Amino acid sequence: MHNLGSSAVKVLVVNAGSSSLKLRVLDGDDAVLADQRLPAEGPSGMRAVLAGFLSGAPEVRAAGHRVVHGGSEFREAVRLGREVEARLDQLSDLAPLHNRPAVAAIRALQGLRPDLEQVACFDTAFHSHLPLEASTYALPRELSARYGLRRFGFHGLSHAWASARMAWLMERPLAELRVVTAHLGAGASLAAVAAGQSVDTTMGFTPLEGLVMATRSGSVDPGLIVWLQRHAGLGVDALEHMLENESGLLGVSGVSGDLRAVMEAADGGRQAAALAYDVYLHRLRAGIAAMVAAMAGVDALVFTGGAGEGSARLRRDTCQSLAFLDISVDDSRNAGAGDRLISPRHSRVGVGVVEAREDVEIARQVRAVLAV
Numbered sequence: 001m002h003n004l005g006s007s008a009v010k011v012l013v014v015n016a017g018s019s020s021l022k023l024r025v026l027d028g029d030d031a032v033l034a035d036q037r038l039p040a041e042g043p044s045g046m047r048a049v050l051a052g053f054l055s056g057a058p059e060v061r062a063a064g065h066r067v068v069h070g071g072s073e074f075r076e077a078v079r080l081g082r083e084v085e086a087r088l089d090q091l092s093d094l095a096p097l098h099n100r101p102a103v104a105a106i107r108a109l110q111g112l113r114p115d116l117e118q119v120a121c122f123d124t125a126f127h128s129h130l131p132l133e134a135s136t137y138a139l140p141r142e143l144s145a146r147y148g149l150r151r152f153g154f155h156g157l158s159h160a161w162a163s164a165r166m167a168w169l170m171e172r173p174l175a176e177l178r179v180v181t182a183h184l185g186a187g188a189s190l191a192a193v194a195a196g197q198s199v200d201t202t203m204g205f206t207p208l209e210g211l212v213m214a215t216r217s218g219s220v221d222p223g224l225i226v227w228l229q230r231h232a233g234l235g236v237d238a239l240e241h242m243l244e245n246e247s248g249l250l251g252v253s254g255v256s257g258d259l260r261a262v263m264e265a266a267d268g269g270r271q272a273a274a275l276a277y278d279v280y281l282h283r284l285r286a287g288i289a290a291m292v293a294a295m296a297g298v299d300a301l302v303f304t305g306g307a308g309e310g311s312a313r314l315r316r317d318t319c320q321s322l323a324f325l326d327i328s329v330d331d332s333r334n335a336g337a338g339d340r341l342i343s344p345r346h347s348r349v350g351v352g353v354v355e356a357r358e359d360v361e362i363a364r365q366v367r368a369v370l371a372v
Contacts, residue, residue: 009028009061009062009367009372010025010026010027010028010033010058010059010060010061010062011025011026011060011061011062011063011064011362011363011366011367012024012025012054012057012060012062012063012064012109012116013025013026013063013064013066013358013359013362013363014050014063014064014065014066014102014105014106014109015065015066015358015359015362016040016041016046016065016066016101016102016104016105017040017066017068017097017098017101018040018097018098018101019039019040020037020038020039020040021037021038021039021040021041021046021049021101021105022036022037022038022359023035023036023037023038023050023053024036024359025057025058025060026359026360026363027058030360030363032359033057033058034053034056034057034058036053040101041101041104042104043104043107043108046101046104046105046108047108047111047112050105050108050109050112051112054112054113060116061116061117062116062117062118062119062366062367062370062372063109063113063116063117063118063119063366064077064118064119064120064121064362064363064365064366065080065102065105065106065118065119065120065121065362066102066121066123066157066358066362067088067098067099067102067120067121067122067123068095068098068099068102068122068123068124068154068207069091069094069095069098069099069122069123069124069152069154070091070120070122070123070124070125070128071091071094071124071148071152072128072148072150073087073091074087074120074122074124074125074128075122075125075128075129076122076125076128076365077119077120077121077122077125077365077366077368077369078119078120078369079117079118079119079369079370080106080110080118080119080120084120085103085106085107088102088103088106088120089103094206095206095207102120106118106120117370119365119366119369119370121157121361121362121365121366122156123154123155123156123157123158124152124153124154124156125156126153126156126157126159126160126191126198127151127152127153127154127156127159127191127198127201128152129197129198130151130153130198130199130200130201131199131200134151134199134200134201134294135150135151135152136150136151137149137150137151137204137205149205150205151201151203151204151205151209152203152204152205153189153191153198153201153202153203153204154187154189154201154203154207155183155187155189155191155203156191156198157358157361157362158181158183158304158305158356158358158361159181159183159189159191159193159198159201160361161304161354161356161357161358161360161361162179162181162183162302162304162354162356163177163179163181163191163193163196163302164196165302165339165354165357166179166181166300166302166350166352166354167179167300169339169340169341169350169352169354170299170300170341170350170352172299174195174196175195175196176195176299177193177194177195177299177300178192178193178194178195178292178295178296178297178298178299178300179192179193179194179298179299179300179301179302180192180193180288180291180292180298180300180301180302181193181302181304182284182288182301182302182303182304182305182308182318183304183305183308183356184211184284184303184304184305184306184307184308184314185214185305185306185307185308185356186213186214186215186257186306187207187213187214187216188210188211188212188213188218188284188305188307189201189202189203189207189210189211190202190210190211190284190287190288190290190291191291192291192292192294192295194295199294199295200290200291200294200295202287202290202291208243208244210287211280211283211284211287212248212249212252212279212280212283212284213248213249213257214248214249214250214257214258214259215244215245215246215247215248215249215250215251215257216243216244216247216248217242217243217247217248217251218248218283219283220243225239249262249276249277249280252272252275252276252279253265253266253270253272253273253275253276253277254272254273255270255272255273255276259277259280259307259311259314260310260311262276262277262280263277263311263313281314281317281318284318285318285321285322288301288318288322288325288327289322289325292325298325298327298349299349299350300349300350300351300352301319301322301327301349301350301351301352302351302352302353302354303315303318303351303352303353303354304353304354304355304356305356306356308353308356309353309354309355309356312334312335315329315334315342315351315353316329316331316334319351325349326347326348326349327343327349327351328343328344328347328351329342329343329344329351330342330343330344330345338353338355339352339353339354339355340352340353
């Protein structure tokens with residue numbers, strides 16, 4: 001192992017997704033020293049973009065990559081090398097829109113800085129120890145065993161950070177809390193985090209399962225998919241495109257996958273947009289109640305992600321029908337800014353808002369893997 005020195009080591013965090021490339025350098029106290037967000041780059045352009053960013057950024061001694069899908073094999077962050085990269089290549093078909101850009105970034109950075117320690121941090125890892133009753137699909141055992149079929153869950157880096165940050169806001173040990181974490185962005189998922197461990201989540205084998213999202217359907221009856229194949233003549237590729245890119249808020253509203261645009265259209269009298277928002281809320285509230293049931297109770301609910309952080313109205317509307325769980329918001333606190341509690345003072349269940357900081361969680365995992 002290279003001697004990287006103390007926890008003051010600066011870490012480059014690389015988040016290469018399907019639509020964007022986010023680069024950030026954090027110091028030992030997790031202060032942001034350099035930050036850039038660009039449109040997604042193909043493998044051919046990745047090296048030039050990374051080189052340009054590094055030329056103007058502070059010197060880094062380690063890098064952490066967000067990798068969406070670790071499959072059944074990668075249950076924690078891991079130091080990168082040829083063998084690990086080869087396995088990541090084989091996993092790309094589980095999340096092709098996300099894993100392939102991550103692998104391209106890993107290889108581009110390796111070409112630029114071959115001596116730089118690199119660590120892969122997986123969105124699935126936080127959920128890798130789900131109880132069997134939560135991770136198992138009710139499919140034939142032989143089929144599940146042959147293909148490794150299970151509920152993996154995603155957004156784990158965000159759920160891990162949000163639950164820990166919520167415990168900090170409440171000034172209580174995470175080990176004592178049952179927290180529902182709501183990551184609400186273009187992709188959306190919930191997690192039930194008991195004593196710091198994920199015990200249930202809404203996404204499954206792929207990021208399609210669960211909540212209604214911007215352009216993804218969330219959970220639908222599998223029989224409906226079979227029916228569409230038989231009666232609408234839709235093939236696998238067409239169905240995948242529809243479920244991933246033409247459904248969700250966009251599909252129901254006919255307006256946009258952006259929640260803000262849908263809410264604006266609903267307020268302007270567009271009935272389809274109003275329905276889209278109502279469907280979104282219905283699934284979200286039901287999902288939160290399910291996460292509470294998985295933990296036999298709840299001490300905290302925390303909102304994160306672009307919509308979760310940005311919309312006081314969404315948070316208020318979500319909590320309105322959850323009073324039976326002692327979940328509610330204080331309007332003045334809800335209208336504030338920054339990481340904060342938004343529940344009424346002295347509430348039994350804390351409700352909070354936390355900025356999504358996967359970068360901090362990635363840097364923490366990098367330092368743990370490299371023991372710096």
